[in-house]
Amino acid sequence: MLKQRIQVYLIQANTKWPEYLEDARAIANYIAYHATDYVDEEFIEEHFNGCHAVLKTLPIGSIKPGHEYDNLRNKRKEKSYAKLNIESMPPIVVMDGEIIDGNHRYRVALSKGCTHIKAYVATED
Numbered sequence: 001m002l003k004q005r006i007q008v009y010l011i012q013a014n015t016k017w018p019e020y021l022e023d024a025r026a027i028a029n030y031i032a033y034h035a036t037d038y039v040d041e042e043f044i045e046e047h048f049n050g051c052h053a054v055l056k057t058l059p060i061g062s063i064k065p066g067h068e069y070d071n072l073r074n075k076r077k078e079k080s081y082a083k084l085n086i087e088s089m090p091p092i093v094v095m096d097g098e099i100i101d102g103n104h105r106y107r108v109a110l111s112k113g114c115t116h117i118k119a120y121v122a123t124e125d
Contacts, residue, residue: 017091019055021120024048027093030120031101034090036077047100053120055091060109060117063092066099074104081108091118 021027028044030053081089081104089109092102099106100122109117 017055017118021053021122024051027051027053027120027122031093035101048095048122050124051095051122052125053093053122056119056121057116058094058119058121060106060114062097063094063106063117063119064098065103065106073107077104078108078111081105082111084108086112086114086117089118091120093122094119095122 021030024045024047027048028039028041031044032039032041086109089105090102092105093100102119106117
């Protein structure tokens with residue numbers, strides 16, 4: 001039996017994230033690029049059809065985790081993210097106050113006592 005290997009890419013703390021993801025394709029590409037598991041980019045692109053996303057720093061209490069079926073907890077993945085500096089983690093993706101991508105990063109930020117988190121906030125054009 002093959003063991004699933006959890007990989008979290010180490011990102012330099014001085015990483016400059018784009019301020020703006022201009023459309024659904026850019027949002028889907030961002031999510032797929034930073035995913036540690038398979039992501040259906042076409043499905044994600046359809047979900048964000050007609051949207052763009054702006055990078056913001058949000059109070060962590062202003063957002064909520066994604067739906068349970070999209071938010072399967074993986075403690076090994078969280079442990080890997082916990083090794084990273086919070087500033088070097090890829091921003092999460094939020095729409096209507098709910099996390100669409102980044103639930104593990106969100107839980108790690110909570111466990112580290114963070115009061116704010118970087119997030120791409122997706123809104124309809």
